[in-house]
Amino acid sequence: MTRTSNLCMMSGEEMMVLAVARFTAFRTRTGKPAAVTERAYEDSESGYTTLETDVYTAFAEGIDICVYTHYEATSFNFVNVLLAD
DSSP: OOOOEEEEEOOGGGGGEEEEEEEEEEOTTTOOEEEEEEEEEESSHHHHHHHHHHHHHHHHHTOEEEEEESSOGGGOHHHHHHHHO
């Protein structure tokens, strides 16, 4: 299975949140989506920590991750570390 990770920019009213992350798990046999979860993260230190934890956990489980944010990608060093592996 190929894991994918995306970091996309957003603007406007969404700027009240740190990020919105979408997690997609796929069935092993068919490769079809089994579950999709989307979560908004508060623009705070605790929101950043929760986002970081959720992304690490999903990545370790082989779940696809897409993060939408108005911040530059360099603001999320943990994502860059995961993608470098």
